[in-house]
Amino acid sequence: DTGVSQNPRHKITKRGQNVTFRCDPISEHNRLYWYRQTLGQGPEFLTYFQNEAQLEKSRLLSDRFSAERPKGSFSTLEIQRTEQGDSAMYLCASSSAGGPSLPSTDTQYFGPGTRLTVL
Amino acid sequence: SQQGEEDPQALSIQEGENATMNCSYKTSINNLQWYRQNSGRGLVHLILIRSNEREKHSGRLRVTLDTSKKSSSLLITASRAADTASYFCAADPVSGNTPLVFGKGTRLSVIA
Numbered sequence: 001d002t003g004v005s006q007n008p009r010h011k012i013t014k015r016g017q018n019v020t021f022r023c024d025p026i027s028e029h030n031r032l033y034w035y036r037q038t039l040g041q042g043p044e045f046l047t048y049f050q051n052e053a054q055l056e057k058s059r060l061l062s063d064r065f066s067a068e069r070p071k072g073s074f075s076t077l078e079i080q081r082t083e084q085g086d087s088a089m090y091l092c093a094s095s096s097a098g099g100p101s102l103p104s105t106d107t108q109y110f111g112p113g114t115r116l117t118v119l
Numbered sequence: 120s121q122q123g124e125e126d127p128q129a130l131s132i133q134e135g136e137n138a139t140m141n142c143s144y145k146t147s148i149n150n151l152q153w154y155r156q157n158s159g160r161g162l163v164h165l166i167l168i169r170s171n172e173r174e175k176h177s178g179r180l181r182v183t184l185d186t187s188k189k190s191s192s193l194l195i196t197a198s199r200a201a202d203t204a205s206y207f208c209a210a211d212p213v214s215g216n217t218p219l220v221f222g223k224g225t226r227l228s229v230i231a
Contacts, residue, residue, distance in 0.1 A: 004161075033219075
């Protein structure tokens with residue numbers, strides 16, 4: 001158990017619908033990452049946050065994708081007007097960038113993922 | 120685009136044998152990490168090797184890093200059926216805020 005949780009674990013939706021996924025990181029971690037993984041491929045980076053600030057976004061993150069981490073704790077990833085090509089596993093990970101009372105870790109701890117199927 | 124490339128893409132061995140997986144990457148790195156993923160599940164961190172390290176051990180795992188060749192290898196000794204999974208290397212690039220860059224993975228099957 002890595003301590004990162006994601007909900008829902010599975011989502012089936014029709015093309016054109018909006019979907020939202022949630023990630024709860026390990027509580028003391030201030031960095032949170034989103035990745036997308038398609039069958040037979042490794043995870044591809046989408047975006048990451050340090051606390052509530054979104055520091056980096058991949059070119060994979062089209063205008064239909066938006067991620068938030070409003071209070072620097074949990075994060076949501078929303079996909080608007082879903083397309084069949086959005087079908088994938090969406091993975092969340094967290095790590096610590098360090099701080100006054102936080103050790104830094106280069107290791108990212110992954111959640112179980114949300115599998116999205118767009119029909 | 121993915122920076123890391125694992126080799127082989129798939130590997131099938133008998134229980135008790137050793138499994139070796141290789142990884143190549145493209146840019147300078149802070150560290151290189153290996154993860155395991157069971158089918159349809161999240162990734163589990165196995166081991167991290169820093170750019171100034173050449174070899175690291177953890178239980179039945181041995182990782183090597185050759186920064187001059189931009190390559191790493193993961194050796195699993197005395198494999199077990201439970202080691203059946205996909206194994207990914209992930210490069211932590213030196214430049215900018217780019218997070219881990221994963222390869223496509225090696226699918227390991229250990230036959231009992």
